[in-house]
Amino acid sequence: MIDPVLLRENPDVVRASQAARGESLEAVDRAVEADAVRRSAIAAFEALRAEQNAFGKVVAATPKDEKAALVAQAQDLAARTKQAQAAQVEAEARFDEALRSIGNVIVDGVPTGGEEDYVLVKTVGAPRVFDFEPLDHLAIGERLDAIDMARGAKVSGARFYFLKGVGARLEIALMSLALDKALANGFIPLITPTLVRPEIMQGTGFLGAHSDEIYRLEADDLYLTGTSEVALAAYHSDEILDLVESGPLRYAGWSTCYRREAGAGGKDSRGIIRVHQFNKLEMFVYTTPDEAQAEHERLLGWQEEMIGSLGLSYRVIDTAAGDLGSSAARKFDVEAWIPTQGTYRELTSTSNCTTFQARRLGVRYRTESGATSAVATLNGTLATTRWIAAILETHQQADGSVVVPGPLRSYLGGLDVLVPVR
């Protein structure tokens, strides 16, 4: 939810943001107007209510035998007040709806346009050149007896899989490496619920454009989360945080993630690139709005360090406004080179949601002057199951073995090469 004060005082800033996203400018005008209607409705109701309150005191002070006449008068006033209140509730609802239809105001510098209009921030490391025909990650994984898609399909259907042996160990190693990285940077580990109530899903903004991506448990009216961001964002909902004295709150969420991949059709049907269930270590930060941009750079930095340390070549892109989720004001993706696809694929994503998400969830902090104000929230991936694909493909050898990147070895009991079993 955008800041209503910004909308009222600087609607042009909001219009410019909507334009960059390729979204409705008319929504801004509607919201501005709804705000005016809302405020006059509030004033009208409150005037009546004040009158009613004052009258109530008179009634209370009147001797019992004289009350009847006054009560008759009060009934009329009560009816009018009730009507004005209904009008106010209606006006609030309209304004709220209009406000929610507007996406977060983008950060200055975010490229205008859609999915294709990203800006390449940098490219790090050259794609590996092979002197043999590289196998794709699933072929490698099968020879290592590390990935079993067939049995995944037998048990659960398409896009499900078993990670087995070194495959299972590799994922745990990756997650543990990421957790240690997070710990070293002051993050608090949090293993989150993966089933959440509807209002939490709504509040975190995931029931909007992506609602058909989400699994829902009808019998219990709960949703399976596609990322621990949902639980992490809602963790401090309706709380007032101390960020000024204690600094930013950084959480490292460890969870399994579930996605329906409804619109994916036949895309990435092979292997573990796009699956219904995977694990992820997610960074999530609550900080002050003026620190948000610097924190965003830090999150990106930690992601790059992780990917770089695993010997992957990658590039960083600054996502265009039209390709941002409604909550994000800016988003950077780090994409790693996938040799058999001849392209870069997203391994991490980090979003600066400024105060948008926090405003909807009621997460505030105490400013130096003692007032309360919406916090800024940021999130970013630090490891996911998908990384295994990039690692296997990048570090494969002609004989089908895979060299384990240095940082992962201690998490694999010193294992430095994964050897094929067939």
Added chain:
RNA sequence: GGUGACGUGUCCGAGCGGCCGAAGGAGCAUGUCUCGAAAACAUGUGAUGGUUUGCGCCAUCCGUGGGUUCAAAUCCCACCGUCACCGCCA
């Protein structure tokens, strides 16, 4: 799944349908005292929205949402949650 008890401010904890944003404690802040601290004493100490140049004023909020009433923290209903016991259980 069943039965029972309960949900009030940062915390504990009172609260007759009207004078209750809410007693009393604790905590916290400031001041007096002190060389300094502790103690003691005094004062202050919620959020949201509207309005105002400003001081301020007004409205709303006692788990959530409805209802009854001129008037609800207080009465009624539903839901959510917590605790206890019983049952069941990977």
